[in-house]
Each structure stands twice: as C-alpha cells, then as structure tokens.
Amino acid sequence: MSYFKKTLALAAFIVLSLTAAAQKKFAVYAAGFYNQENLFDTCHDEGKRDYDFLPNGSYKWNGLKYTHKLHNMARVLADMGTDVLPGVGCAIIGLSEVENTKVLTDLTAQPALATRGYKFCHVEGPDRRGIDCALLYNPALFEVRNVKLVPYVQTLEKDSAFYTRGFLTVSGTLAGEHVTVVVCHLPSRFSDSFYREQGAKQVLTIRDSLQREDKDCKVLVMGDMNDDPIDKSMSEALRGKANINEVGEADMYNPWYNVLAKEGAGTLQYQGSWNLFDQILLSKNLLNTNGSKDYSSLKYWKNQIFKRDYLFQTEGKYKGMPKRTTAGGVWLDGFSDHLPVVVYLVKEKQ
Numbered sequence: 554m555s556y557f558k559k560t561l562a563l564a565a566f567i568v569l570s571l572t573a574a575a576q577k578k579f580a581v582y583a584a585g586f587y588n589q590e591n592l593f594d595t596c597h598d599e600g601k602r603d604y605d606f607l608p609n610g611s612y613k614w615n616g617l618k619y620t621h622k623l624h625n626m627a628r629v630l631a632d633m634g635t636d637v638l639p640g641v642g643c644a645i646i647g648l649s650e651v652e653n654t655k656v657l658t659d660l661t662a663q664p665a666l667a668t669r670g671y672k673f674c675h676v677e678g679p680d681r682r683g684i685d686c687a688l689l690y691n692p693a694l695f696e697v698r699n700v701k702l703v704p705y706v707q708t709l710e711k712d713s714a715f716y717t718r719g720f721l722t723v724s725g726t727l728a729g730e731h732v733t734v735v736v737c738h739l740p741s742r743f744s745d746s747f748y749r750e751q752g753a754k755q756v757l758t759i760r761d762s763l764q765r766e767d768k769d770c771k772v773l774v775m776g777d778m779n780d781d782p783i784d785k786s787m788s789e790a791l792r793g794k795a796n797i798n799e800v801g802e803a804d805m806y807n808p809w810y811n812v813l814a815k816e817g818a819g820t821l822q823y824q825g826s827w828n829l830f831d832q833i834l835l836s837k838n839l840l841n842t843n844g845s846k847d848y849s850s851l852k853y854w855k856n857q858i859f860k861r862d863y864l865f866q867t868e869g870k871y872k873g874m875p876k877r878t879t880a881g882g883v884w885l886d887g888f889s890d891h892l893p894v895v896v897y898l899v900k901e902k903q
Contacts, residue, residue, distance in 0.1 A: 583634030601683030627663035676702035737776030753790035
C-alpha cells in the first residue's frame with residue numbers, strides 16, 4: 554500500500570466519542586499555521602531587501618545556518634497535528650515569512666516532510682523585504698483546485714503607496730467538500746492599527762466573494778495577524794466571535810479569543826506577556842451551533858496551540874520563551890519566535 558493510501562486509511566478510521574450515542578467512526582483532519590520567522594535562503598533576490606540574510610549580512614546567514622533552519626522547521630511542521638493524528642499530521646499548513654519558491658522546495662525536500670509527500674502553493678508577493686505566505690498540503694488529503702494571491706489594496710485616505718503582503722487564497726477539496734484557505738500576514742505593529750483593520754476587512758470581502766460563488770464553500774482564514782483576537786482588526790473588521798453561538802452568517806468564529814482572554818495563553822511573548830497573533834478563524838458553515846453534534850459534513854472539533862519542549866528556550870534571560878533562530882545577535886539554532894496553532898475538523902464516516 555502506498556504512503557498516500559496509508560495516510561487516508563489512518564485519517565479515516567479514528568474512533569472518537571463525539572456524540573452521546575454509541576461510538577462512531579470519524580475522519581479527522583488537522584489544519585495548522587506556523588510563522589517561519591525569516592525562512593530566507595543565502596542568495597539575494599533582485600528588488601528585495603534581503604541583505605541581512607546574506608553571508609555578509611547582519612545575521613551572517615550561510616549554508617550551515619540555512620540547512621539547520623530547514624531541518625528545524627520541517628521537524629515542527631511534521632509534528633503538528635500528531636497529538637491526534639500520529640503518523641499523519643496536518644492536511645494543510647499555512648506559512649508566513651517564507652522568501653520564495655526555492656526555500657519552499659528545499660523545505661518540502663526535508664525527510665520529515667518528503668516522507669508524507671507534502672507539496673506547496675506560493676505566489677510571489679510585493680513585500681519589499683521579500684517575505685511571503687504559502688500553504689503546505691498533503692495531496693493525499695487535500696486536492697488543490699485554484700491558487701491566487703489577492704493583493705492588499707490601500708485606500709486613498711492614508712498611504713496609497715503602502716505595499717504589503719497579499720492574501721494567498723487556495724481553494725481545494727478536503728473530505729470531499731469545497732474548502733478554501735486564506736493565508737494572511739497582516740501589516741506589522743510598526744504600522745498603525747488602521748492598516749491591519751483594512752487588511753481584515755479585505756479578507757472578509759474575500760470570504761463573502763467565495764461564498765457568493767459557492768454558498769457551501771467552507772472558509773478557513775489563518776495567519777499571523779499582528780493583533781490579538783480581542784483587537785479591533787480581528788473582533789470587528791474580521792467579525793471574529795469568541796463563542797460559537799454568537800456567530801451569525803456574516804461572522805467568523807475565532808476559537809483563540811477565549812484562549813487568550815480567559816486562559817492567558819499565547820503564541821509569542823513581548824516584554825514578558827503573551828500575545829496570540831497566530832490564529833485560524835472559521836466560517837459559520839464549519840460550526841455546529843445550538844448544541845448540535847451533527848458531523849455528517851465537515852465541522853470544527855477543537856483547537857490547540859502546538860507545544861513541544863524543544864520549542865522553548867530552557868535557560869538564560871529568554872527562558873520560557875519560544876526558541877528563536879537568532880536572539881540578541883546570537884545564533885541559537887532554534888525555530889521561530891512564534892508557536893504554531895492547529896484546528897481539528899471532523900466528518901462522520903458513512
């Protein structure tokens with residue numbers, strides 16, 4: 554049996570007690586997001602400000618460091634989702650801060666990912682520093698239909714020449730259903746909140762357009778939002794609701810809202826406090842509302858901030874923080890300043 558067929562078999566026959574009735578068989582699918590924190594190669598890309606990540610740049614970025622970075626990121630990506638789906642992991646994983654197609658080719662060639670046959674979707678964007686979004690996918694579980702980069706369009710009321718990353722929009726088939734993933738990396742906090750709010754409104758417009766074309770299209774919006782779930786860009790502009798039963802047809806469900814607001818957990822630290830910039834939001838048709846437990850079609854089950862001991866600094870002034878590639882000018886041979894996030898989707902086997 555091929556690896557792809559084995560993967561499908563593993564995903565299809567996990568038995569879970571999701572209802573009060575007798576145990577049933579469900580297919581479980583994991584969708585993740587992970588900020589790669591400067592996944593650059595060692596060569597200059599014309600027109601991009603990638604000079605810090607060259608052998609003579611401020612990071613002294615060379616072949617050894619690049620090779621270690623690829624290995625480390627592949628390790629995490631392969632581990633994501635395996636708490637529920639050992640040996641299978643995520644069907645789809647959104648990425649931010651990847652430089653180009655070359656780094657994605659090198660990343661998916663890493664043994665931890667190549668074993669599962671991961672492919673990628675990527676469209677070169679206008680970011681001046683050269684960092685883009687991408688989507689990894691397991692073709693045994695997710696079939697790509699269409700890929701496009703929807704540009705971030707700035708209004709004239711502020712800086713019409715403001716260039717930033719667009720919204721990678723990948724439509725495909727997951728569990729036999731039409732699912733579209735919008736991968737975002739909203740403008741940084743060096744920019745005014747206005748720019749993130751504008752980006753979030755544009756993402757909501759993309760969601761509306763997708764569902765006008767196909768009302769059954771299920772939409773996942775994921776990314777590094779550079780804002781917390783409670784901030785205006787997420788809670789108002791993207792209409793991310795904290796609780797499932799608050800979600801109307803025009804809204805999104807943000808399962809990370811209460812993770813931060815009630816549990817105080819996050820995906821990155823700033824001045825000793827946790828933020829939760831890395832989020833995955835879901836359209837209403839991915840939810841069971843009013844206490845329903847109908848999994849006859851693909852539905853949201855649960856979410857997690859993905860953690861492993863190796864992802865954290867264990868000593869020094871950065872103890873307890875995500876272990877970065879470089880901190881304070883010192884190469885740590887780490888991972889990212891962000892932690893990954895995962896949501897699990899479920900569909901009953903007929």
